[in-house]
Amino acid sequence: MAKSCYLYDVIVIGAGHAGTEAAAAAARLGAKTALLTTNLDTVGQMSCNPAIGGVAKGQIVREVDALGGLMGRAIDASGIQFRLLNCRKGPAMHSPRAQADKKAYQNHIKCQIEQQDNLHLRQETVVDLMTETIDGKTRVVGISVVGDAEYRAPTVILTTGTFLKAIMHTGDAKTSGGRAGEGTTTGISGALNRLGFEVERFKTGTPPRLNARSIDYSQLELQPGDDNPQPFSFMTGALDPLDQLPCHIAYTNDAVHELIRANLDRAPMYSGQINSRGPRYCPSIEDKVVRFADKDSHQLFLEPEGRQTEEVYVNGISTSLPRDVQDQMFRMIKGLEKAQIMRYGYAVEYDFCPPTQLWPHLESKSVDGLFLAGQINGTTGYEEAAGQGLIAGLNAARKVASQSPWTPTRDQAYIGVLVDDLVTAGTDEPYRMFTSRAEYRLLLRQDNADRRLTAAADELGLIDADRRQRFADKMTQIERAMECLKQARVDGTPGDVYLRRPEVDWETMCGHVEGLREIDQEAATQCLYDIKYEGYINRQKMEVEKHLRLAGKRIPQTFSYDAIGPLRQEAREKLNRVRPLNLDQAKRISGVTPADLALVLAHLERKKST
Amino acid sequence: MAKSCYLYDVIVIGAGHAGTEAAAAAARLGAKTALLTTNLDTVGQMSCNPAIGGVAKGQIVREVDALGGLMGRAIDASGIQFRLLNCRKGPAMHSPRAQADKKAYQNHIKCQIEQQDNLHLRQETVVDLMTETIDGKTRVVGISVVGDAEYRAPTVILTTGTFLKAIMHTGDAKTSGGRAGEGTTTGISGALNRLGFEVERFKTGTPPRLNARSIDYSQLELQPGDDNPQPFSFMTGALDPLDQLPCHIAYTNDAVHELIRANLDRAPMYSGQINSRGPRYCPSIEDKVVRFADKDSHQLFLEPEGRQTEEVYVNGISTSLPRDVQDQMFRMIKGLEKAQIMRYGYAVEYDFCPPTQLWPHLESKSVDGLFLAGQINGTTGYEEAAGQGLIAGLNAARKVASQSPWTPTRDQAYIGVLVDDLVTAGTDEPYRMFTSRAEYRLLLRQDNADRRLTAAADELGLIDADRRQRFADKMTQIERAMECLKQARVDGTPGDVYLRRPEVDWETMCGHVEGLREIDQEAATQCLYDIKYEGYINRQKMEVEKHLRLAGKRIPQTFSYDAIGPLRQEAREKLNRVRPLNLDQAKRISGVTPADLALVLAHLERKKST
Numbered sequence A, B: 001m002a003k004s005c006y007l008y009d010v011i012v013i014g015a016g017h018a019g020t021e022a023a024a025a026a027a028r029l030g031a032k033t034a035l036l037t038t039n040l041d042t043v044g045q046m047s048c049n050p051a052i053g054g055v056a057k058g059q060i061v062r063e064v065d066a067l068g069g070l071m072g073r074a075i076d077a078s079g080i081q082f083r084l085l086n087c088r089k090g091p092a093m094h095s096p097r098a099q100a101d102k103k104a105y106q107n108h109i110k111c112q113i114e115q116q117d118n119l120h121l122r123q124e125t126v127v128d129l130m131t132e133t134i135d136g137k138t139r140v141v142g143i144s145v146v147g148d149a150e151y152r153a154p155t156v157i158l159t160t161g162t163f164l165k166a167i168m169h170t171g172d173a174k175t176s177g178g179r180a181g182e183g184t185t186t187g188i189s190g191a192l193n194r195l196g197f198e199v200e201r202f203k204t205g206t207p208p209r210l211n212a213r214s215i216d217y218s219q220l221e222l223q224p225g226d227d228n229p230q231p232f233s234f235m236t237g238a239l240d241p242l243d244q245l246p247c248h249i250a251y252t253n254d255a256v257h258e259l260i261r262a263n264l265d266r267a268p269m270y271s272g273q274i275n276s277r278g279p280r281y282c283p284s285i286e287d288k289v290v291r292f293a294d295k296d297s298h299q300l301f302l303e304p305e306g307r308q309t310e311e312v313y314v315n316g317i318s319t320s321l322p323r324d325v326q327d328q329m330f331r332m333i334k335g336l337e338k339a340q341i342m343r344y345g346y347a348v349e350y351d352f353c354p355p356t357q358l359w360p361h362l363e364s365k366s367v368d369g370l371f372l373a374g375q376i377n378g379t380t381g382y383e384e385a386a387g388q389g390l391i392a393g394l395n396a397a398r399k400v401a402s403q404s405p406w407t408p409t410r411d412q413a414y415i416g417v418l419v420d421d422l423v424t425a426g427t428d429e430p431y432r433m434f435t436s437r438a439e440y441r442l443l444l445r446q447d448n449a450d451r452r453l454t455a456a457a458d459e460l461g462l463i464d465a466d467r468r469q470r471f472a473d474k475m476t477q478i479e480r481a482m483e484c485l486k487q488a489r490v491d492g493t494p495g496d497v498y499l500r501r502p503e504v505d506w507e508t509m510c511g512h513v514e515g516l517r518e519i520d521q522e523a524a525t526q527c528l529y530d531i532k533y534e535g536y537i538n539r540q541k542m543e544v545e546k547h548l549r550l551a552g553k554r555i556p557q558t559f560s561y562d563a564i565g566p567l568r569q570e571a572r573e574k575l576n577r578v579r580p581l582n583l584d585q586a587k588r589i590s591g592v593t594p595a596d597l598a599l600v601l602a603h604l605e606r607k608k609s610t
């Protein structure tokens, strides 16, 4: 039997949100990349809500885009409603979110992948990881697929999402599969066990989908898109405000909650059938009813799944209650009394690998060349998956080219916060991003993702000439605006100083300062925030400086915590587990005290001086 | 445990091409219908080639449309290239065919289903059929699904296509599943066995898909769409000729054939791994190389899978050869040397039920209320599936309404030929339609499907007011044209007589006859053919008359062939198996001789006279 064998630089397993970004990033850097996925018809599929972005997540999408990723352009091309959340709050809180035409989104992602040079998208089911151990060091050498074939490469990126040993639950009915109608993946879980990976279980859930024709929209609140919809990608031109579809809002009520309470013993989460932890901030309706017992109503957002379908996603009512309860629930909700369920909600339990087993560039600490990204690292959300995918893909390609790893820092990107949180602290529940996780929120704004990342992306080779040019033009505009402001005198005050006054806005300044009206909206916003928030921004930058000094104290990978006699056992264990790259990261490990750090520092200095 | 139970009039299992038409037809007739399918994302999915229609198949689509079905409108909305095949031959051979944007086609079918009144589309995996036997008569009462729920209805339509006990083969690699990336259905096969159904196995196959960017189109022949693309649906207005994509043609060669011959022992079909019969007229490339050993080249059509994808379907190279042979094959084909395979070809073996177990309206003879339609009846092709689906759906709804079954006759529709062939003769290889199967080809033209069926459809309640009006308008136009022609004198000859002359065409007549130029193209065509082919048509109609007389001799279902002493054993067995509804159908049973028929007739008359 001639076994087929294909040679690549980078192999990506799974074409979800992590896998597609990983593969595209690796290929953009010139690595010969294979993206292997069970079914080409589910590339970039949204397992759950048909939406991209949201608070803190929208920021990640902007960063992925600034780094040349796919997600922003795909949602701009397939969005059916765009909203800037928190737009009444300060700019650090502004978060773009869009409803997607789910199928159009997938098609767009798949097509971008198909058009990427150096990238082969192939329908394959991966069954095993192949490794090689020499002198006690294990490295990945490839993978095998159904159909007696192998792919060989020095780097492999695992992004199988919720598919590892996945079990779906609706009431006490269980089926194996990572997504309704699809299968599960057992071979890879086996391989991870064999390779000594710690593997744990999480769960997540999805709400029922309804047929729009069975909804009484006259009873529901309307939620339209923004009048002035803003794209996610720095490369997208204006969006047409009229080309949007509305969402609607319904409410649960006491009767619904009563019904749920009466059936809690039949919910897999409460009956003991599911033990694993689910996403705290995306709770199921049964969870909400229990945890927020005093609330007598919860909002439900009715989101169309696309332009050419009547299917509607019911955001806010994720559930694994038995189907008869799901049926009854809707009958009690105003406007949904006659709602026809097209797909029932369910929960899914799956294997994930606690991410403290990874370096900050998402490579495994124990298996050289094996990267993990996405939900397999214990996160939840398309955006979190995409951000990680990009980092893993980029670093796999860099590894192949013998370049050192690159990861954005916590003050540079939410993606930096994400990856650092994961590898430093791990997670004991599905991790999702929040603005509160970022200590430098004011630096990590959605509007300035390109200013934070495009130059780095360019240096890394992630972006093309178009984007480079567009960014340069914008920077020129910002400088020009700043120049105009500084030159101008308003009431005898320099323009930039005058603009600092709380009551003065850009429009007012345009009346006073020549040349300002010609500045692009995007550049104007940058200029405005730079000036208005200068004080706060500078304070955060000073904070960053402090950390940078600590981060400058690098801890070599060969450093032995066991050699520090007086180190507390807890600190020793945690430091050994995380193996921080520098003192700043070490400081963020929970359970590591300043005294512990002082010991490590002393030891580091001593080693250096010897 | 409260088991959920849902009540319907008609339950359809599987939302492929048969299931969607079945459900839509039943719902159009007012039956409360549930369409249950494993995955809502695969509704109306094209398992294989992204095209609708073709020789004899295009005619079926036109008939499905005339009966108010979905297929015609869906392909008109999603077609990327339209061609009228055989357009240089006589009108009986004209066959419309179109390339589809595969995803857009699916979306369109799904959306039509979602918008249909009385129809609930639900994601469910059916695991068992529920029946009830009273006084030795078995009838279906419902089905059960994964998740401990039941659907109850007096009629159930089974349209699970290739999914029953399905096994996919590529070389010696086998996986279970009815379509790559999807699962298989075992419960229903079990139920069919339990109910005493004969179940046999067929196989079919699909070719590899390539990435367009890896194809050297400059080396291939161009195949554009028609300049004047014609829609499938009688309800569709004009199509835009410029809105089409080209296909391309490549050729296999001796080297490729040599390679295949050298690897025949590794082809599951020849290694003995697959024993079941595949579609003779849609052979795999290995089959072609063996059966047409003297041909040194076969055409391959490169068909885009859609507007927004680079995936290309390679029509003509269906194969289950091992992947290394598939890889090598393309390297030897001009223009495809660097082709990148995105999905490998494979064969699939599946259970089907020999269709002689059904009445002509597709209801089971042994289980009352259970209908079977589509590939499960041993056919192949989307169109054949759709045609059967419509008949089954229509008749399930009629059964619920206590109306007698309706099936088009052989002189009325290709669908009539299809169903009659299946239930009368069965099939020992996957059955596809050909014009040669129809003895009244000249009557069953693609252009007159509405004239053959719309009135019947209207009486059955299958069509809406729009279609009724449109058809009436067209008929008025035809009459008006005929009137104008008859009134007019050209060279002293009546217009209709003059038009019969071979050298005279419609355009010429328009010059001579007042009012003719105002006639719609479609109506003009009808008028022209009515006149030009009048002689042939009348001859076929006389043939039909003869058969109608025989068909008038109905055989009651209680009729006992065993009571006819002198009847030959073979005839007795076959008649008992098929249980023809009338003498005409009896005559078509192979192995039943005129002498046997005479005996049956004599016995029938005797019974009547007693």
Ligand SMILES: Cc1cc2nc3c(=O)[nH]c(=O)nc-3n(C[C@H](O)[C@H](O)[C@H](O)COP(=O)(O)OP(=O)(O)OC[C@H]3O[C@@H](n4cnc5c(N)ncnc54)[C@H](O)[C@@H]3O)c2cc1C
Pocket: A013, A014, A015, A016, A017, A018, A019, A036, A037, A038, A039, A042, A043, A044, A045, A046, A047, A048, A049, A124, A125, A126, A127, A159, A160, A161, A162, A163, A178, A179, A184, A185, A188, A204, A205, A206, A282, A318, A346, A347, A348, A373, A374, A375, A376, A379, A380, A381, A382, A385
């Ligand atoms: C039911 C459900 C509900 C969810 N609810 C929410 C929610 O409410 N909010 C939220 O933010 N997030 C939710 N999520 C999570 C969200 O879908 C994921 O975070 C996101 O899709 C993760 O992206 P990923 O790329 O890591 O994995 P996925 O998008 O799951 O992609 C994994 C890919 O790997 C492929 N694959 C699997 N095994 C193999 C194999 N052996 N060989 C080849 N390919 C393979 C799969 O086909 C798939 O393409 C939910 C997920 C599910 C399944």
Ligand SMILES: Cc1cc2nc3c(=O)[nH]c(=O)nc-3n(C[C@H](O)[C@H](O)[C@H](O)COP(=O)(O)OP(=O)(O)OC[C@H]3O[C@@H](n4cnc5c(N)ncnc54)[C@H](O)[C@@H]3O)c2cc1C
Pocket: B013, B014, B015, B016, B017, B018, B019, B036, B037, B038, B039, B042, B043, B044, B045, B046, B047, B048, B049, B124, B125, B126, B127, B159, B160, B161, B162, B163, B178, B179, B184, B185, B188, B204, B205, B206, B282, B318, B346, B347, B348, B373, B374, B375, B376, B379, B380, B381, B382, B385
């Ligand atoms: C690999 C392959 C190659 C083919 N090649 C050709 C070809 O070259 N030429 C040609 O003319 N035809 C070809 N065909 C055949 C063509 O696809 C079928 O004739 C056509 O799709 C049949 O339609 P159907 O409705 O009978 O079944 P399908 O289209 O197969 O639909 C069956 C439906 O049933 C659903 N289902 C299955 N089990 C269950 C369950 N337990 N519960 C609920 N739903 C269920 C499935 O999800 C699916 O939606 C091929 C088919 C396959 C799979």
